[in-house]
Amino acid sequence: STLSYDQIRAIYEDSSGLIWIGTYGGGIDKVDRRKKLFYHYQNDPQNTNSLNQNIVWSILEDPDNILWIGTNGGGLNKFDRDKNRWWHFLNNPSDSHSLSHNIVRVITRDKKGQYWLGTHGGGVNLFDPRKETFLRIQNDPEDSGSLSHNQIRTIFEDRSGTIWIGTYGGGLNRLIPDPEKGKVPKFQRYVYDPADPTSLSNNIVRVVYEDRRGTIWLGTEGGGLNRFDPLTEKFYSYKNDPGDQNSISSNHIFSILEDRTGNLWLSTWGGGLNKFDRENNRFIHYTRDNGLPSDAIYGILEDKQGNLWLSSNAGLTKFDPIDLTIRNYDVDDGLQSDEFNGGSFFRSIAGEMFFGGIYGFNTFYPDQIEDNTYIPPVIFTGIKKLNQPIALNHPLTDQSEITFTHKDYVFSIEFAALDYTTPMKNKYAYKMEGLDENWVTTDAKRRFATYTTLPPGEYIFRVKGSNNDGLWNEQGTALKIIILPQVWQTWWFRAIIFLVIIFIVYLLYKRHMKNIKMKTELQTARKTQMSIMPGESPQLSGFDIAGICIPANEVGGDFFDYFWMDDQKQNLGIAVGDVSGKAMKAAMIAVLTDGMLCSLTQDAISTDQIMSKLNRPLYTKLEKNMFTALLLASLETKTRTFRFTNAGINEPLLKSAGKVNPLASSGPRHPLGAQSEIKYKENLIQLKPGDTLVIYSDGVVETRNSRKESYEEKKLIYLISQIDTTRLTAEMIKDAIVRDVDRFRGNAPRYDDMTVIVVNVKESQST
Numbered sequence: 001s002t003l004s005y006d007q008i009r010a011i012y013e014d015s016s017g018l019i020w021i022g023t024y025g026g027g028i029d030k031v032d033r034r035k036k037l038f039y040h041y042q043n044d045p046q047n048t049n050s051l052n053q054n055i056v057w058s059i060l061e062d063p064d065n066i067l068w069i070g071t072n073g074g075g076l077n078k079f080d081r082d083k084n085r086w087w088h089f090l091n092n093p094s095d096s097h098s099l100s101h102n103i104v105r106v107i108t109r110d111k112k113g114q115y116w117l118g119t120h121g122g123g124v125n126l127f128d129p130r131k132e133t134f135l136r137i138q139n140d141p142e143d144s145g146s147l148s149h150n151q152i153r154t155i156f157e158d159r160s161g162t163i164w165i166g167t168y169g170g171g172l173n174r175l176i177p178d179p180e181k182g183k184v185p186k187f188q189r190y191v192y193d194p195a196d197p198t199s200l201s202n203n204i205v206r207v208v209y210e211d212r213r214g215t216i217w218l219g220t221e222g223g224g225l226n227r228f229d230p231l232t233e234k235f236y237s238y239k240n241d242p243g244d245q246n247s248i249s250s251n252h253i254f255s256i257l258e259d260r261t262g263n264l265w266l267s268t269w270g271g272g273l274n275k276f277d278r279e280n281n282r283f284i285h286y287t288r289d290n291g292l293p294s295d296a297i298y299g300i301l302e303d304k305q306g307n308l309w310l311s312s313n314a315g316l317t318k319f320d321p322i323d324l325t326i327r328n329y330d331v332d333d334g335l336q337s338d339e340f341n342g343g344s345f346f347r348s349i350a351g352e353m354f355f356g357g358i359y360g361f362n363t364f365y366p367d368q369i370e371d372n373t374y375i376p377p378v379i380f381t382g383i384k385k386l387n388q389p390i391a392l393n394h395p396l397t398d399q400s401e402i403t404f405t406h407k408d409y410v411f412s413i414e415f416a417a418l419d420y421t422t423p424m425k426n427k428y429a430y431k432m433e434g435l436d437e438n439w440v441t442t443d444a445k446r447r448f449a450t451y452t453t454l455p456p457g458e459y460i461f462r463v464k465g466s467n468n469d470g471l472w473n474e475q476g477t478a479l480k481i482i483i484l485p486q487v488w489q490t491w492w493f494r495a496i497i498f499l500v501i502i503f504i505v506y507l508l509y510k511r512h513m514k515n516i517k518m519k520t521e522l523q524t525a526r527k528t529q530m531s532i533m534p535g536e537s538p539q540l541s542g543f544d545i546a547g548i549c550i551p552a553n554e555v556g557g558d559f560f561d562y563f564w565m566d567d568q569k570q571n572l573g574i575a576v577g578d579v580s581g582k583a584m585k586a587a588m589i590a591v592l593t594d595g596m597l598c599s600l601t602q603d604a605i606s607t608d609q610i611m612s613k614l615n616r617p618l619y620t621k622l623e624k625n626m627f628t629a630l631l632l633a634s635l636e637t638k639t640r641t642f643r644f645t646n647a648g649i650n651e652p653l654l655k656s657a658g659k660v661n662p663l664a665s666s667g668p669r670h671p672l673g674a675q676s677e678i679k680y681k682e683n684l685i686q687l688k689p690g691d692t693l694v695i696y697s698d699g700v701v702e703t704r705n706s707r708k709e710s711y712e713e714k715k716l717i718y719l720i721s722q723i724d725t726t727r728l729t730a731e732m733i734k735d736a737i738v739r740d741v742d743r744f745r746g747n748a749p750r751y752d753d754m755t756v757i758v759v760n761v762k763e764s765q766s767t
Helices: 491-532 583-603 607-621 712-722 730-745
Strands: 008-013 019-023 028-031 039-041 056-061 066-071 076-080 085-089 104-109 115-119 124-128 133-137 152-157 163-167 172-175 187-190 205-210 216-220 225-229 234-238 253-258 264-268 273-277 282-286 297-302 308-312 315-319 326-329 340-347 353-357 360-364 378-385 401-404 410-417 427-433 440-443 448-452 457-466 472-483 543-550 558-564 571-579 628-636 641-647 653-656 659-662 683-686 692-696 754-761
Touching (some): 056 340, 066 104, 115 152, 163 205, 205 253, 205 340, 216 253, 253 340, 264 297, 297 340, 308 353, 378 457, 378 472, 410 427, 427 448, 491 583, 558 583, 558 754, 571 754, 583 607, 583 628, 607 628, 607 641, 653 712, 659 712, 692 712, 692 730, 712 730, 730 754
Parallel strands (some): 056 104, 253 297, 401 472
Antiparallel strands (some): 019 028, 056 066, 124 133, 152 163, 163 172, 172 187, 205 216, 216 225, 225 234, 264 273, 297 308, 315 326, 410 448, 427 440, 427 457, 543 754, 558 571, 571 628, 653 659, 653 692
């Protein structure tokens, strides 16, 4: 508390009123002329004229302004503040009139001016300050009228002059009045009886108190609050009920006070402060949740303004019972420590307050404890990106905004309230507008805010701070934070994407409409194509014929047809065609070819002549890469003669006498339209009863499975050879071929059209 060095080089007073002294060799000293007037008395090991023990259990000021202090091992201390002189009264084992024990827990002065001292193990001492002698009052195990226990926690004189003594384990003692002079007084004992619910609720009595109505209240350690009825000598207890929020908050009562308005206040260990509403028989609790520094409250005193001063194991508290405001003080404000002691509190007639703890005791006048009224400015002191400080072109205090890119996904903002009275007690609150809904509070140990992966946009970071006494700078300061987006998060990028999406939707729409149009055309073409194919198999005497065309797409290039080649209907024409290509164009060529073919067959000429005549117009009309493979056959029903000309179709298969052989053809095999002049030749075979003829397109043998294997002609030959064609209809044989090809194909797609015609020659010709 003195200057660090005597050579002074500079003195400066800052805006808050603090004095700063620069020394030549001792550094900088800070002088706070507004320091709170908590006077502190403690033991000085180098000075016998001081408090002789720092742990203080009890304090009393007598009418002569002399302080009496009970200590933990230092006996009784007497302090004349006017003369700054101390006296110490200790136990002398060889003197029975000395203090009985050096731990003095209680000091009380009765109306007669007698001093009652309660010790921790030595019973009660009746002290004569003029003679400086002690009369010992102790427990006598052989005397039921003696003091019940030698560990004392409270001594109280009620308005009738009755002395009540609470013990630590022996219950309550009432002094029987008017003992003989020089004789040890007698007591009536009140103890806990488990069988009697109207007995004292616990044998540890911490406090006895009488309210203005004359009711005696007792606070116990573990038994809650007791109300004593002197007429019936019965006790009524109030205990904590975890299921009842209106019950007392703790069963450990350390002090009781009735304030000027008649409210009864209780300090508890573990339950904070309680106000007892005696009219409604309920307790109102004030705890750490309401702002108290601790829920272990030791003592309660009321000042002249009606404020309650509470001692605890976390400092001293000023509590306003009207507006319920709380102001907490700690060792930084001049307190002996943050830990005070139960029972160690006293208020003088003048209003001075005394609180004792583990490092001496404090005295103060409440109206002289003034808070710091300086409102500190709040500033930003640093910016970090990825936990590394960043260099700015201008001081941070001159900047109104900071810009971060998407790469700065972690950044921190540091701040400070410029009040140096007790900087570690300054408080802060901050929020990022646009992100945080509520203020985030913090203290001087964490003067920064960290944010991670903020979405792109503009934010306002606000911070406000308080001084050491909780006076806030509500305006605070603010900093605009800009988070730049990645390219894909910019408005122009989103606009481009929007336009691209619109364009894609437009293209998809056009494609969809085109597909609809194409599908309509294909459906029309398919109907046209299907119209040229026979709706049913021809019914010929001596023959059973069945055919099918399965296109790979909605419209294919394969086709087949039956037609009469003479007016007598003796020669049935059979055509199987395969136009190169697929879909619409192939289908239209198939229709064209079939129409021209039907026209030429009316001339009753041979199949080779018809094919040669058909080739010329197709060569001129078709594109160079377009041509038509065609097999044209004439079946003479009476003679069973089968005449055919093959222009590029797979060789038909004939099963006769159980053997299957391809029907080879002579002459050119070029498809129609491949060359301008082609002279085809007709081939002839004689069919016999029981023969089966299979005409098919390349879509049958070129069918592929998922392993890219082709069906091939040999599989078809083997299938036909295994079928008993003499017992099956042409329809059944045709279906068996289609099923076998599809079984081989499996889940693989159909790449080519497939046409199959089966001609069965019956065993006997019917008429």
